[in-house]
Structures are given as C-alpha cells and as structure tokens.
Amino acid sequence: MPNLENKNSAQTAVSQYDDILKSRKKSRRANEFRKTIPMLLMMLPGMIYLICNNYLPMFGILIAFKKVNFSVGIIKSPWVGLDNFEFLFATKDAWIMIRNTLAYNIVWIILGMIIAVFVALCMAEISSRRIAKVIQPIICFPSMVSAVILSFIVYAFLSTSYGFINKSILGENAINWYASAKYWPVILTIVHFWQSTGQSSIIYMASIGGIDKGLYEAARIDGASKIRQIWHITLPLLRPVMTLLLLLSVGRIFNSDFGLFYQVPLGSGLLYSTTQTIDTYVYRALLELNNIGMSSAASVFQAVIGFVLVILSNWLVRVVDKDNALF
C-alpha cells in the first residue's frame, strides 16, 4: 500500500502545483488585462474617427448602385445595378476626365522626376553651402500656399483685362485665357512645377548628401570630368530612390490635385476639355449638378482602380526594395 499512498500524495502535489500555476496564469491574465484596457482606451478616439471618416464612407459606395431619392432616404432608395456606371460611361465627360487625369499624371511623373533630379544635382554643385541654404527654403516656399492663393497668383498673370501677360507682354493681341482651353495643359504644367519642384527635389538632395564623398575623390584622381562623375556615380546611386518614387506614384495615377484643376482655372466651364479630371468631375456632379448617381459612380470607379493600383505599386515596390514597401 505504500505505493498507492505515495501515488496519492504525488497526485495531490501535482494538483496543488496545478492550482498554483492556474492562479499565476490568472493573475498574469489579469495583469495583461490591466495593460490592454488602457491601450484600447487610447485607441478609441482614433478608431471612432477612422470609422466616421473612412469606414462609413466605404459603405457609402453602395450609393453608386442605387437611384438615390432623399425623400425616402438612402437605405430605401431602389437598387439600379450598374445603371449609374452605364450612364456615366455613355457620356463624353467620362472619356475626357479619364484621359486628362492619366495624361497629366504620366507626363508630370516623368517630367517631374527629370526636373527634381536636375535641381537636386544643381543644388549639390553649389560650392557655397551658405547660398544653398538660402536657396533651398525659397524654392520650397511655393508649396506652402493654398490652391486659392495660387488661383490669385495665376489670375494676376492671366486676367483678361488686367493680367500681367495680356497688358505688359501681349498688348494688342490679348488672349482670353480663361476661355481658351488649348493653353491650359501648358499653364497647369507651369503652375504645377512652380509649386512642386522645390519640394520634390528635397528627397533627391537628401540622397545625394548621403553618397560617400570618397567615390568622387577617387573619380577625380582618375581624371573623370564632372559630367562623368554625375553620370557614373550620382545617377546610378540615385536609381533606387528614383525607382521607388516612380513605383509609388503609379499608385496615385488616378488621383489629381483638386485645387489645381478646379480652383486655378476658376472653375471655368469653357476649359473642361483640358482641365476636367476625375476629382473635379466628382465634385461638380455632386455639388453643382446635384447628380449623386453620376458623382458616386465616378467616385467609386476612381476608388476601385486606385485600390488596385496601390496594391500593384506596393507589390512592385516589394519586389524592388522590400524595406520601403508599405505592407
């Protein structure tokens, strides 16, 4: 029998030990609970905001598949399937806004990269750091002003009866800028780069600043000219950043700067053929034409394509440079 007794005592010991473990686990869990609750509380305001600002509007996508009638409410409004989309793509507007959005983006991405790299190269070549430190904030300043101010600036140049260009340069041959669509691709390009060049070159300046100076020293000793140094050292070393920014901008190719395309042309209806983008169309259909169906169809179209493009661009970034991928 001693054996059995032994076994019994062993069992009680084990169960006692179990109890201790359990209570420890419990207290640990309580401890964790004590830590988790405050953290959840901390995230609460942000979560509420995300739900109101981001997630509720996602359900709003359903509006694009309804014929909204506010007198019966959105929820009771009848479903119409893809009608809104069919109407939208049957209009001339759809083609114009998609063409404009894509064309401006593609040209500006390519041109923007060339200009930004060029400016960064020039800034790096300025031998007086003092002067460079004054110039850099100046060329970044235009990005600090709003699109409304921008529209005042452009108006000062282009106003038909007072504008600097008509009065001081063209004189007799004054052009009615706000009624001539054909000039706006150039005007918007100039305005866009006036505003964004400083800002977009900063990232390249930072990368050039990080290049090992010893490389240039060695190239100089070998008698390499400045052009060759730039071509064989700087540009190859900038390539990863250039690729990264290029791929990331693919994700935004269906978006446009609403202020630039709406406010700078002063919303002029005569300029739609060259200034209408998806964003300005969504706004106009919603608040100027009160056509919620068309507006939400365009808006959902943009959101869905945008989502696919962001996934695509992130996947490409992942392939090229894993550290900089968003997810």
Add this chain to the structure above:
Amino acid sequence: MNNTEKYTRPAIRDERTFHNIAMVLMIILALYCLAPFFLMLSVSLSTEKALSTGGYSFWPKEFSGAAYDYLWTKKFTIGRAYALTILVTVVGTLSNLLLTSLFAYPLSRKDFKARNVFAFILFFSLMFNGGLTASYIVWTRVFGIKNTIWAYILPGALMGGMNVLMVRNYFNANVPYSIVEAAQIDGAGVFRIYWRIMLPLSKPVLTTVGLFAALGYWNNWTNGLYYISETKLYTIQVYLKKLMDSIQFLKSSDVAAESAALAFKAFPTESARMAIAIIAIVPILLVYPFIQKELVKGLVIGGVKG
C-alpha cells in the same frame, strides 16, 4: 597645395564652371519662385487708376496704400475670418497631435497583442476610400456638420494614417524599450508612460506632424467649399475663394457666383483683392524661416512614404 596637385588643371577649371553654372541656374529658379509673390505685392500697393490703364505689373506705377486702408475699414469681417482660421488651426492641430500619438503608441507596443488588427484597420483606410461623394453624404446626412465649425476640423483632416505610421516608427526606433520596461517595473501605467516618456522623447516627430497639420488647417479651403455656405463661418481661405467667385460673376451668369457677388457687393477693387491674399500669406511667411528645417525633415520622410 597637396590636394590640387592630384588633379589636372582642366578638371579644376571644369569643376569651377560647373559650380558657377549650377549656382546661377538655382538663383534664377529661386527668383522664379518668388516673382509671383512680388507681383501680388506690387498690385496690392498700386493705385486703382494705374491698374486700370497699365494692368498688373511687377513695380507699382503709382504707389498707394489705399487697398490696405480699405481692408482696415473691413476689419470686422476680415478679422472674424482670421480669428476663425486661427481657432480652427489651433484646435485642429492639437486634436490631430493627440489622436495621432494616442493611436500610434499602442501600435508600437510589442506586448499589445491586438496591435496587428489595429494596424491592418489603419493600413486599409490608407489604401481604400469611399471617395468624396460617400464621405460628403456621411458627414452631412449622418453627422450634420454642414455650416458648423466642425466642418473645418473633422473631414479628412483630423488623423492621417501616414502620420500615425510615422509617429509609431519614431517610437519604435528612438525610444529604447528598456526605458519603458524600467518605468513599468516602477509601477507606471500605460497612460503615464505615454504622457511622461513617449511624448517628451518624441518632440522632433511630433513637431513635424504638428507643423504639417497646422499648415493643412491654415490652407484648407475645400472643406469650406463642400460644407460651408454661411458667410459668418468663412475662414480666410474660404473668404478668398468666394472673393474670386465674385470676380467670375462679372463674366458669367452662374447662380453660385451671383450669390457670391452679392455678398461682396462693391468690394474690392483689384488692389484690395490682392492685398487680402497677401494678408493670408503673411502668417506663413513670418513663421516659415523658423519652421522650414522641420518641414524639410518631414518632406524627406514623407517623400518616400507619402
């Protein structure tokens, strides 16, 4: 002179020309960036007569402070718009910083098990959005923010996903976990650690996020365009926007422009319009020299991830 011996003479001359060309080009670029502001300033300081005969020019043909005198007579309207802009900027920026850092801190805690779920919720909101139509309907129909001051503070501006990620990354990289652990052993709770350790140690990133938020609130005019129709609630940017609409009315017979034109009846002469635009830029211009370094830092980080 040891250094110069290593290089051949033409190479040195070549480099010097390069430096000079680069400098000249960049000075031209800087002037090009500044010139439009100068044009605005010049217009605001011209007499109306000179403008109507000679048009806008880079140097006033006849100097006059009349435009600014005129604004002074409108000081209550403009002062109100200004005060509202400042209020929105201050309240918006502070709430933005609070929400952003409160959300970022738990995401940075490795012992917070649910952090991946919340990180995903945040990520997804960055990748996909309902678009303007849907958020307009949600904000106006569900929350009724039309013609309230909340319209300036809430939609799209309060907490940016990218900023949260930036702050979280800063917490992760720059606040050693051992400090947090030490504080925990001393019995500090989660809130105390956040408030007393994380925030003070993250001043640089919070400054950057705060500056961008403040600039965004100061310059925001789209929320005013979408949600505000009451003249009393105009911020300075919305005021300027409506002012521009009233010019438009002279050329078109648009209904919206007509109401704007009525609101600004007999307003502004050409120079006064530019003067008020100048007044909206001045605050940015005044703080810019002090904040530009921080902004540049933010742009370098945001440039890749933004």
